[in-house]
Amino acid sequence: MTTTYQVRFWEIAHWKKKARPYGVRWVTEGKQHSEWFVTKALANNRRSQLMQAARAGEAFDVESGLPASEMRRRNSATLVQLAQEYVAMKWPDQAANSRRSTVDALATACAAFVVDGPARPSVAALRRMLTVHVLPPSDRRDEIGDEDRLVVDWLAKSSRPVGDLAEASAARELLDGLARNLDGKVAAATVIGRKRAVVHNLLAFAVERELLVSNPVTHLRWKRPKRVEQVDPRVVINPRQARELFVVLSYVGRRNATRGAHLVGFFAGIYYSAARPAEMINIRETDCKLPETGWGELTLWESRPAAGSRWTDSGEVHDRRGLKHRAAREARIVPIPPALVLSLREHIDRFGVGADGRLFRSPGGGVVGSATYTRVWHAARELALTPAQVASPLAARPYDLRHAAVSTWLNAGVPAAEVAERAGHSVDVLNKVYAKCLDGQRDAINERISAVLGSRLG
The missing domain is CATH 1.10.443.10 (Intergrase catalytic core)
Structure with a gap:
């Protein structure tokens, strides 16, 4: 990907004969780009996004004209794919209970961070498939039946891209998903803390892989439940x-x-x-x-x-x-x-x-x-x-x-x-x-x- 910081923006274009008459136009090192919208307000909003990226010092891809952050998001692995890579990397050096704990936390996160749509399996089904069929190394997975295969295939299509987590709202949605048990009740503070730590490390791995510019969990204001670390004298x-x-x-x-x-x-x-x-x-x-x-x-x-x-x-x-x-x-x-x-x-x-x-x-x-x-x-x-x-x-x-x-x-x-x-x-x-x-x-x-x-x- 060839990038540049030389970006010029034109005013909003208006072509009455087009189905989407309002155009955002810009140039990266002489190559022209445009996106067209139904209303002028939408066009102005998109132009503002691109200009903010340029003012923030982001490089733009010369061929597509998109900011580097958007290119990362477009080409990003899904959260399930990233979690599989992370588990494979950590597995050889982890104790057995640490492996189980890591997979449990990532299964909770991946089951929550999916595209909502028709035929969505239950959270319990998603977590079970992630735990026994998807996240562990291939030689540690259970044999998969036809019904389970449907759930696994749905996950592969519906897991959201890691790049979405650059948005604070998406990162908050991911963390909120860690706070609930399968019955919908709030999980224990120690459980939430353990799962959050695993997800934090997963997203640090995403930064290392250059799928994210920074770890969104680090900067997010998210109220953590208080953990009771002292032994109850009772x-x-x-x-x-x-x-x-x-x-x-x-x-x-x-x-x-x-x-x-x-x-x-x-x-x-x-x-x-x-x-x-x-x-x-x-x-x-x-x-x-x-x-x-x-x-x-x-x-x-x-x-x-x-x-x-x-x-x-x-x-x-x-x-x-x-x-x-x-x-x-x-x-x-x-x-x-x-x-x-x-x-x-x-x-x-x-x-x-x-x-x-x-x-x-x-x-x-x-x-x-x-x-x-x-x-x-x-x-x-x-x-x-x-x-x-x-x-x-x-x-x-x-x-x-x-x-x-x-x-x-x-x-x-x-x-x-x-x-x-x-x-x-x-x-x-x-x-x-x-x-x-x-x-x-x-x-x-x-x-x-x-x-x-x-x-x-x-």
């Missing part, structure tokens, strides 16, 4: 409640209660070491230092988050990853109290270990799925807690045991740097996330204030 159980739950776990399960008993050490490990569930589920006997008396140690070095076979390199449901925020194979050594040492020793004595040394296994010897241990945990809560507590957020998820561990350490007066090291956090994140869970320090401060104020008025 989820934190105290040591007595934790012990009661671990006792009750032994009675949960269909086959002589062994399913719940098999996972007592798993849940206790999360609570006493602040390990993430995906870290604890992979613990091996060689990772444990379990003396007959006193404190022991766990060496955490690998995480097995559930992601789905579509997203993992191995084709297994569980990904293999290093620890969060650490280099591959970098370990985190966590001291564990005698209560956990005893629990893990009893687990090994009763259940043994797998062929690869793992303590916790499915009945077939595989990785215990998150759905399985979550189901066991919910059953234990119903047995150990009061009806009011069951209905509350108290320890509603296995992950809340990790929050309880960190909160307990902080309230015990353990320095923040040591807590952060054991939990695998930075100190800044620790102080931000657990600011509302320092009940012990609050009580101590209240007692000091009471001592100064006294107990009576007057």
